[in-house]
Amino acid sequence: MKLSLLALASAASAAVITTRDVVFEARNFTASCVPHSAMCFYSLNAFMPGTMDTLGYNCTASGVGGVGILPEITGGTCPPSSRTFDVLRNETGMTVIVSVQVSRLSYTRGAHFIPSEQIQIIKGVTPTGDYTAYVGPKDFPLERIW
Ligand SMILES: *[C@@H]1O[C@H](CO)[C@@H](O)[C@H](O)[C@H]1NC(C)=O
Ligand SMILES: *[C@@H]1O[C@H](CO)[C@@H](O)[C@H](O)[C@H]1NC(C)=O
Ligand SMILES: *[C@@H]1O[C@H](CO)[C@@H](O)[C@H](O)[C@H]1NC(C)=O
Numbered sequence: 001m002k003l004s005l006l007a008l009a010s011a012a013s014a015a016v017i018t019t020r021d022v023v024f025e026a027r028n029f030t031a032s033c034v035p036h037s038a039m040c041f042y043s044l045n046a047f048m049p050g051t052m053d054t055l056g057y058n059c060t061a062s063g064v065g066g067v068g069i070l071p072e073i074t075g076g077t078c079p080p081s082s083r084t085f086d087v088l089r090n091e092t093g094m095t096v097i098v099s100v101q102v103s104r105l106s107y108t109r110g111a112h113f114i115p116s117e118q119i120q121i122i123k124g125v126t127p128t129g130d131y132t133a134y135v136g137p138k139d140f141p142l143e144r145i146w
Helices: 005-017
Strands: 022-033 039-047 057-064 073-077 084-090 093-101 107-115 119-122 131-134 140-144
Touching: 022 093, 022 107, 039 084, 057 084, 093 140
Parallel strands: none
Antiparallel strands: 022 039, 022 131, 022 140, 039 057, 057 073, 073 084, 084 093, 093 107, 107 140, 119 131
């Protein structure tokens, strides 16, 4: 089942009114762009609490960002697992969504909102080497969206 970014985004907003149900934990989350380049890289370990999962799976993705902007991601991968992650932007920040298919027709999805204040332009070692990076907590819970 392919979902539109819009459907995921509205589900992520709806999540704030549901009860807290942590379905994934992100660990060692990083997002940063390369100085002198528009390329940006994401990495995280996606761990599923309350399951047989012990080590989680490492996920990565890359995309093209801008000054002060980290890119949206669709279908970031966590090999060798079938977990995927997406990053959706809106006016106030961005939402990280980790998903896994749990049966033929159903998915478990968790979301975490990153406010814009946690995305900053870092001074580079050279005057033109400034780059954009995530500066929030490395570890955070992702709450069920549906
Ligand atoms: C951006 O998304 C977050 C998480 O879904 C939501 O809480 C926030 O209200 C959204 N901001 C706007 C301006 O839509
Ligand atoms: C987080 O990063 C540290 C340092 O690189 C590493 O030792 C640790 O195993 C990582 N944790 C996970 C869950 O990947
Ligand atoms: C995930 O990455 C961390 C470093 O951040 C590494 O220590 C760990 O072994 C990796 N885990 C797997 C399952 O590859």
